[in-house]
Amino acid sequence: MMGEGCWTEAMLQYGCASEICLCLGERETCCMVKLGSLLLARHHGRIVNSWALCHPSCHMGSKSAMSPALSHPADTQQQGILDELKMPFSHAAIGNFFQERPSLGNQFLEDALLQSYIKRHLPPQMVSEVSQDYIRFAQRLVEEIDSLGRDCELNLPRLQQYDAWGRRVDQIITCSAWKKMKEVSAEEGLVAEAYERRYSSWSRLIQVIKIYLYSPSAGLFTCPLAMTDGAAKVIESLGVPEPLQNAYNHLTSRNPSSFWTSGQWMTERRGGSDVAVGTETIAHRQEDGTYRLHGYKWFTSATDSDMSLTLGRVVDNHGNTVVGTKGLSLFYLEVRDAEGNLNGIEVQRLKEKLGTRQVPTAELLLDGVKALQISPEGRGVASISNMLTITRIHNTISAVAGMRRIINLARDYAAKRFVFGKLIKEHPLHIQTMARMEVEARGAFLFLMEISRLLGLEETNMATQQDQHLLRLLTPVAKLYTGKQALAVISEGLECFGGQGYMEDTGLPAMLRDAQVLTIWEGTTNILSLDVLRSVIKSNGKVLSAFFSTAQEKLDRASCVPSLSQAAKHTMKALNKLMAFTQEAGQLGGNYMELAARDFAYSLAKIYIGTLLLDHAAWEGASATDIYSAQRWSDQDLCPVDKAKASGCYDSESMSLDRQLVYDNSPLLKGKL
Numbered sequence: 229m230m231g232e233g234c235w236t237e238a239m240l241q242y243g244c245a246s247e248i249c250l251c252l253g254e255r256e257t258c259c260m261v262k263l264g265s266l267l268l269a270r271h272h273g274r275i276v277n278s279w280a281l282c283h284p285s286c287h288m289g290s291k292s293a294m295s296p297a298l299s300h301p302a303d304t305q306q307q308g309i310l311d312e313l314k315m316p317f318s319h320a321a322i323g324n325f326f327q328e329r330p331s332l333g334n335q336f337l338e339d340a341l342l343q344s345y346i347k348r349h350l351p352p353q354m355v356s357e358v359s360q361d362y363i364r365f366a367q368r369l370v371e372e373i374d375s376l377g378r379d380c381e382l383n384l385p386r387l388q389q390y391d392a393w394g395r396r397v398d399q400i401i402t403c404s405a406w407k408k409m410k411e412v413s414a415e416e417g418l419v420a421e422a423y424e425r426r427y428s429s430w431s432r433l434i435q436v437i438k439i440y441l442y443s444p445s446a447g448l449f450t451c452p453l454a455m456t457d458g459a460a461k462v463i464e465s466l467g468v469p470e471p472l473q474n475a476y477n478h479l480t481s482r483n484p485s486s487f488w489t490s491g492q493w494m495t496e497r498r499g500g501s502d503v504a505v506g507t508e509t510i511a512h513r514q515e516d517g518t519y520r521l522h523g524y525k526w527f528t529s530a531t532d533s534d535m536s537l538t539l540g541r542v543v544d545n546h547g548n549t550v551v552g553t554k555g556l557s558l559f560y561l562e563v564r565d566a567e568g569n570l571n572g573i574e575v576q577r578l579k580e581k582l583g584t585r586q587v588p589t590a591e592l593l594l595d596g597v598k599a600l601q602i603s604p605e606g607r608g609v610a611s612i613s614n615m616l617t618i619t620r621i622h623n624t625i626s627a628v629a630g631m632r633r634i635i636n637l638a639r640d641y642a643a644k645r646f647v648f649g650k651l652i653k654e655h656p657l658h659i660q661t662m663a664r665m666e667v668e669a670r671g672a673f674l675f676l677m678e679i680s681r682l683l684g685l686e687e688t689n690m691a692t693q694q695d696q697h698l699l700r701l702l703t704p705v706a707k708l709y710t711g712k713q714a715l716a717v718i719s720e721g722l723e724c725f726g727g728q729g730y731m732e733d734t735g736l737p738a739m740l741r742d743a744q745v746l747t748i749w750e751g752t753t754n755i756l757s758l759d760v761l762r763s764v765i766k767s768n769g770k771v772l773s774a775f776f777s778t779a780q781e782k783l784d785r786a787s788c789v790p791s792l793s794q795a796a797k798h799t800m801k802a803l804n805k806l807m808a809f810t811q812e813a814g815q816l817g818g819n820y821m822e823l824a825a826r827d828f829a830y831s832l833a834k835i836y837i838g839t840l841l842l843d844h845a846a847w848e849g850a851s852a853t854d855i856y857s858a859q860r861w862s863d864q865d866l867c868p869v870d871k872a873k874a875s876g877c878y879d880s881e882s883m884s885l886d887r888q889l890v891y892d893n894s895p896l897l898k899g900k901l
């Protein structure tokens with residue numbers, strides 16, 4: 229057991245005793261030391277915890293951890309402290325130190341990279357106009373929207389299947405905050421902005437930035453917005469045909485009373501990834517040219533939406549359907565009729581989810597749903613792909629925004645939490661941890677800006693072939709990479725709050741639970757990695773040529789800046805390795821590339837983000853932190869596919885060895901290896 233001397237030593241070691249001596253007189257210090265010893269005797273070896281037990285008195289009188297004990301030496305306070313030391317917690321049942329909570333600041337003004345990005349790329353007049361809107365909106369987030377988002381988390385949607393008299397009603401009941409989010413979305417033009425094209429090719433990027441600010445405060449209303457945006461895009465790409473004009477107007481409205489949201493019903497019991505085989509929904513043509521749909525949709529999010537796009541197989545005159553992708557057509561439907569009755573839909577149940585609970589996600593029986601076929605027969609998957617581009621970009625927005633938000637909250641907290649004698653922002657290791665998170669978030673942010681910029685060009689017919697190829701390649705890469713990184717960064721972010729990061733009522737754990745979906749819906753990491761390969765094959769390698777030449781250009785520019793030349797060199801080396809890999813792997817056949825797909829996609833992501841960070845840092849208006857983050861990014865292995873290839877990870881033996889490893893000792897594969 230430690231004696232008094234050791235206890236004092238321990239306190240000194242933790243940088244606390246000196247602080248006590250400053251805030252208390254010698255006699256009191258002595259009393260404190262004695263108390264410490266007593267506590268220590270009860271809590272063998274748990275010096276820090278014992279200290280924490282008596283520590284409140286050290287901070288007593290200070291309003292927050294921001295103003296440590298140095299500032300309250302008054303006699304009366306000292307007497308109060310002494311009284312409490314004698315009988316800790318006797319008259320204050322729970323003690324009187326309360327940690328100041330992290331607070332949300334203006335997320336636009338706090339985002340240095342966002343501000344410098346728009347300053348660099350947008351015309352000055354546009355910068356000042358949109359900045360004013362962003363500042364106002366970010367303030368609205370602090371004052372109004374963020375707490376609505378929390379309300380959505382606390383007041384979850386529920387399904388009322390029957391009314392009091394036994395009639396089937398299938399009402400999805402959502403809270404008032406969720407409904408208010410719909411109004412906010414319309415008022416703020418969160419979908420409309422992209423389609424009004426007020427800012428020409430920048431309209432898309434300007435919309436994306438606004439959703440990026442909104443997302444972590446939105447109570448997951450960004451989920452219906454993603455699908456609404458996707459549906460508007462599909463309808464627009466079909467040339468807004470007359471029967472869909474009304475729906476398009478609703479989806480892109482700024483008027484809360486006429487704004488509609490849309491669902492996207494693809495996943496069925498047999499598959500969300502494999503919709504070609506998984507889709508069992510059938511469509512019977514009616515005399516008036518409409519269809520009646522029958523099927524079972526296994527995951528339908530934001531099922532309180534006004535309309536949906538869905539896939540089904542048209543039944544021919546002989547009662548047959550075509551199997552596979554070629555049998556799938558795209559349909560438009562309204563969820564309720566003019567009287568508010570469900571359109572041949574039964575809501576079987578709401579899903580019990582890990583996160584995103586604010587969003588009603590349901591299983592639906594389609595029992596004669598009236599629908600319009602909106603794609604040529606058998607072109608359903610091709611037609612809905614426009615929706616997927618948009619929803620994958622929205623997924624990327626949520627991922628990047630989640631990283632940014634947790635970092636901003638954690639850095640605020642680090643300036644309020646006082647441990648081991650100083651604020652945690654004064655502990656270099658903590659700041660290094662946050663700096664690493666920051667580099668990830670910055671890289672992901674620039675990636676998001678890049679695909680939004682490319683999409684904006686495409687939507688205004690200003691994209692070159694190269695831009696279009698890049699957009700096709702990078703959209704799944706950005707979605708898969710940022711989804712995974714968001715989980716890692718947000719998890720690290722929770723740790724930055726210590727135990728409080730794990731407490732539900734701080735609102736922080738929900739960020740991690742919600743982030744998990746980012747890697748699953750709209751395509752899992754593997755499915756998207758295979759989609760990347762598909763884009764390479766379908767374009768005869770043109771998407772890769774666009775990638776290599778764009779990356780090369782950016783690196784050439786950055787290598788002329790002395791502070792960036794080393795990082796540019798390192799990134800160029802990785803790019804060359806990736807080039808060599810693609811040339812070699814092209815000869816090695818399908819299985820090889822399938823095994824390499826995930827590492828390949830990661831290599832594309834890491835290298836491209838590296839070039840974006842370098843490119844931004846090479847701009848004459850770049851800051852020292854822009855340069856530093858580009859340097860830090862390039863420290864890592866940017867081409868994991870090369871390393872894994874060298875160690876034989878994609879060789880044919882690996883396939884069998886991987887299987888043996890996974891099913892080691894399992895009866896599932898006995899005799900089959």
Ligand SMILES: Cc1cc2nc3c(=O)[nH]c(=O)nc-3n(C[C@H](O)[C@H](O)[C@H](O)COP(=O)(O)OP(=O)(O)OC[C@H]3O[C@@H](n4cnc5c(N)ncnc54)[C@H](O)[C@@H]3O)c2cc1C
Nearest residue numbers: 492493494495499500501527528529748749750751752754
């Ligand atoms: C909260 C939530 C909301 C959702 N909302 C909607 C919605 O609104 N509309 C909608 O249509 N869907 C929705 N989904 C469904 C979602 O899009 C699918 O779950 C997802 O696409 C995965 O499909 P699956 O569940 O069939 O998984 P599976 O396809 O069965 O995949 C299982 C695993 O196998 C892997 N895998 C599959 N095929 C391959 C392959 N060829 N190579 C390597 N690995 C492979 C996958 O990566 C995954 O890890 C939602 C899902 C969630 C969780």
